[in-house]
Amino acid sequence: MSSEEASGPAGTAEIDARIMELIRMRRDAALREGSLRTDAGLPAVDPSAEKAALERYSRMASDNGTDPDTAESVCRALVKESAELLSRMPRRGSSLRICIVGGGGRMGAWFAHLLGASGHRLDIVDPGSDNGLGIRDAALADVVIISTPIHAVEGVLSELDGICGPDTLIMDVSSLKSPFCDTIREMASRREVCSLHPMFGPSAASMYGRNLIICDCGCPRASEAALELFGGYGAHIRRMPVEDHDAYMSYVLGLSHAVNIAFFTVLERSGISFEDMMSVASTTFNKNLEANRSVALEDPMLYYEIQRLNSNSQGMWGMFSGAVEDLRRASLSEDPSEFADLMSRGRRYFSPGNSDDGR
The missing domain is CATH 1.20.59.10 (Chorismate mutase)
Structure with a gap:
């Protein structure tokens, strides 16, 4: 006992x-x-x-x-x-007819569950859904959400432009915007179009406490409508011009993915097994490992597109390569001052109120 x-x-x-x-x-x-x-x-x-x-x-x-x-x-x-x-509670108010193109995928299904629970009528357009619906059925929708691979978004936007009425709210939830930025801005000059980016994946229990970006593509009415649709779920909503989005994502997604992939690539090439490495793991190593293992389990093609299709990737890679070289040189130098300076600059960056431009 x-x-x-x-x-x-x-x-x-x-x-x-x-x-x-x-x-x-x-x-x-x-x-x-x-x-x-x-x-x-x-x-x-x-x-x-x-x-x-x-x-x-x-x-x-x-x-x-x-x-x-x-x-x-x-x-x-x-x-x-x-x-x-x-x-996730049903929300009072008018029920909308919402078409999710790509609604059979994990993120599309996540939005379908969220919006369906809120009382909206859903049409899922996805080859894997086997429900007889095609993209032309989007003509009946009040709102169309595009949840397809990044490379397919531009083509879907163009199709919807010829199918949907002028008052239909069209939005994507893509991780990048630069591959179709010109197309979506042109559409937004004459119809209700905006762009979303949920900064979380389909494993999230809800939007509460998580970041949601609403990108203004040139039609403020569309951004306001998106805010009204998603504003009551407890997310931290950031609004920005669509052309600014991918510069942020080159760091928030591109850099963070690259650092994690580089980390586990070095471990894989070390010749030391994972089990052996874990027997001597430190607190810092374990903290890094949690993110590393998560990245290693993600969809390789999605992560490749996030690197390859972002028009800002070259600039990020130049800075990343330069930072690694600076760190290598400082780490091997007899003089510790450069290494200490790198550490000090990082400490200052993470201190509250240090930003000049709000980023």
Whole structure:
């Protein structure tokens, strides 16, 4: 018998059971509050709820002697669970007919689940869906979402331009925009078109707390309509001109993918097995490894397109190669000053308020 089992009815095991019941009660209360908000025409997720809860937990931790970091971790976990459930609640209001081109893929299916749960009527156009729908059925839609491989987006946009009515909202969810930027900007000069980029993958439980980019392609009405459609799901929404998007992505996606692929490529070529390497792994190594293993399991063709089709990739690769050479030279130098300077510059970059241009 464990010490917990022997500790009697007031022991930790029973307290744990009470905690789990309280978690359920809190979740139910949050859903009731969310339902009241949607009945009032408000988003189910209250943007101020997390801040208020954190302040509440901080006060309670101070009052009863709980470690503040523990209190914050518990609070964030509870708020996240409730918010993700709330963000998937059906939303009151007009139901739209939404066509998802590529809706049989993982990201297309993710959007189909989100929007279907919100009460919208969905038409899935995908060769793998076997539902008899083709792209010409997009003519009936209020909104069309393109969720295809990057190289196919431009062709789909052109097809939809000849199929959909002038008031149909057309948007893509592609990871890059430069391969079709000229086409989408020209379309936006005469019809409702914008471009989205969810900065998360199909494994995400919801949009809550995650980044969503809305790119303005030249039709502000379309961007506003996209904001209205997705604004109540708890995402952090960033708006930007479509022509700015891929410069950011050359670092956020291209560089981060490249660093991870380079890391596991060096490990694979080291001659040391993964199991052997793990037996001596450090904290920093393990933190890197979590992202590395995730990247290694992703779709190689998607990651190739993110590198190959971004018109800003050459500039990023020049900086990346230069940074690796600077680091190599500084690491092998007898003088530590250059190495220390690289470290100091990185520390300053990550310090709050250091940016001159908002990036």
